[in-house]
Amino acid sequence: MYTKTGNDIKTLQTIAEAIHDPMVPGHFLQVPYNRTTRHLGSTSRAKAWTRAIGDPNSTIDSDPPSRVPGVQSSSPSRTELEMRVSEDLMHQACTEEINMDYINVVRLLQEYFDE
Amino acid sequence: MATYIIDTHRVRLHNDRAPDIVKQHYTNSPDKFNTAAIIDVKGFGNSANNKLGTSENFGQILDYLTILANAQDGRKVFLGLLTNLKDAYVLKCSTGILKGHSRRTSARGAHTSKLWQYRTVPLSVALKHLYMKLTSAEANPVEYCFSDEAGSLVCVLLRNSSSVVAVFCREEAKVIVKTAPMPLWMPGIEKEINLLKSL
Numbered sequence: 001m002y003t004k005t006g007n008d009i010k011t012l013q014t015i016a017e018a019i020h021d022p023m024v025p026g027h028f029l030q031v032p033y034n035r036t037t038r039h040l041g042s043t044s045r046a047k048a049w050t051r052a053i054g055d056p057n058s059t060i061d062s063d064p065p066s067r068v069p070g071v072q073s074s075s076p077s078r079t080e081l082e083m084r085v086s087e088d089l090m091h092q093a094c095t096e097e098i099n100m101d102y103i104n105v106v107r108l109l110q111e112y113f114d115e
Numbered sequence: 116m117a118t119y120i121i122d123t124h125r126v127r128l129h130n131d132r133a134p135d136i137v138k139q140h141y142t143n144s145p146d147k148f149n150t151a152a153i154i155d156v157k158g159f160g161n162s163a164n165n166k167l168g169t170s171e172n173f174g175q176i177l178d179y180l181t182i183l184a185n186a187q188d189g190r191k192v193f194l195g196l197l198t199n200l201k202d203a204y205v206l207k208c209s210t211g212i213l214k215g216h217s218r219r220t221s222a223r224g225a226h227t228s229k230l231w232q233y234r235t236v237p238l239s240v241a242l243k244h245l246y247m248k249l250t251s252a253e254a255n256p257v258e259y260c261f262s263d264e265a266g267s268l269v270c271v272l273l274r275n276s277s278s279v280v281a282v283f284c285r286e287e288a289k290v291i292v293k294t295a296p297m298p299l300w301m302p303g304i305e306k307e308i309n310l311l312k313s314l
Contacts, residue, residue, distance in 0.1 A: 007306075045174025052177055058230040064205060064244040070251075082246075086239035093200035097158040102122045105156065105200070106136060110120040112242060113138055113249075 085112045116258075118151075119143040134179045138249070140256055141268055147186040148271035148279075149256045151249060152194045153179045159199040167199050168235055173206065177230070180208045184228075188276065189296070192254040196245050203241030207231040207248070257296070265292040277303060 053060055067073075074082065089108050092101055123145050124135040136154040137145050155176060157167055176195040183193050195206045210228045233244070248254050259279045261268070266285030273280055277300045280293045295301045 045178050046170035047174075049170045049174035049177050052230055053173070053232060055230065057227060058232070060232050061234040062231055064233045064236055064240060065247075067247075082243060083239065086237075086242055089200055089242075090238055093159055095158050095161045097156065100124075100135075100156055100158070102124055102135070102156075106120050106122045109136065109138075109154065113118055113120060113246065 082112065085109075116140060117142075121145045124156075132179060132182060141258060142270055144270040146270040146272075147182055148274060150183055150187075151255050152196065152245060153183070154196045154198065155179075157197070157199045159201055167197060167202060168204060172197055173204070173232060176206050177208070180206065184208060184210050186274070187256050188274070189257050190253065190255070192248070192251065194245060194248055194254055196241060198238055198241065200238060202235045203238045204235050205231075205233045205241050205244050205248070207233070259294055259296060260298075261292055261294050266290065 052058060085108050089105065089112075092105050092108070094100060117140065119139045119142070121137050121139050121143065122135070123137050124133055126145060127133050134153040135156045137150045138152040138154070139145055139149050140151050141149050153176065155172070157172065159165060159167070176197050180193040180195050184190075187193075191209060191211055193208045193210070197204045197206065208228060208230050211226050212229055213226060233241075236244075259271070259274075259281070261279075261281065261283070264285075265281075266283040269282040269284050269289065271279060271281045272291075274296060277295060278293055279296050280291060283290050283292050293304065293307075295304050
């Protein structure tokens with residue numbers, strides 16, 4: 001007969017916790033918290049944004065980089081695809097979000113991001 | 116690496132939030148542990164007062180990025196795109212930046228985070244920006260070291276600092292598989308296997 005040791009019981013507890021523990025932000029988290037990463041309530045998103053973007057660490061309205069270091073320029077065929085898909089996506093724009101054709105938007109984005 | 120663009124505007128998947136579209140890796144079943152980027156699409160409205168770059172819209176993206184940052188321990192860069200399919204903003208949140216690299220840190224502890232809101236640009240420019248940023252490993256979800264015998268990944272259920280639990284499909288059956296997020300913790304998993312076998 002197998003006799004469980006103290007370490008075995010601890011191991012069993014670890015297994016149980018891994019399967020049953022609810023996800024609690026911050027419980028396991030090693031991502032450091034500050035004003036930009038604190039978990040936010042959905043009703044105060046605008047306030048949270050104002051606070052986060054006002055943090056001295058934040059940067060607002062910066063120019064997108066024309067190139068990302070280490071990333072090679074796109075091939076002509078890739079550039080052609082990007083232009084075509086972007087234009088097709090822009091044709092999907094509509095005044096009301098509720099009328100958005102998500103199926104086509106997703107299809108086009110899949111084509112854009114396929115590697 | 117398999118990449119999936121998934122319509123999630125009717126799916127409550129990120130702590131009960133529903134980003135419109137996610138770019139997901141490793142599995143076509145959306146989960147916050149494998150989401151590479153979130154895309155939120157707005158209507159452009161029919162008046163000059165309809166603005167894309169409002170605090171409410173930016174706050175929504177920040178909310179999603181925060182949830183991803185909390186779920187994906189070890190990843191450094193989180194990206195979101197806010198667009199009305201004409202113009203777009205890219206938002207970036209970097210975590211785990213060592214304090215001391217910047218004189219303008221205000222957070223407690225040894226690390227801090229940084230938020231970027233890039234200026235509004237045509238959609239084509241923003242997509243290119245996002246695409247380039249996502250070529251970096253630090254801007255993508257970590258791939259966990261599950262055994263090949265596990266089958267095909269369905270979704271990750273949860274993770275903590277010492278373990279990752281996921282659903283796999285193997286021989287038409289759903290199985291629960293557990294692994295360690297880092298090699299350091301693998302002996303612990305092996306110990307658990309041995310213990311379960313002995314029961």
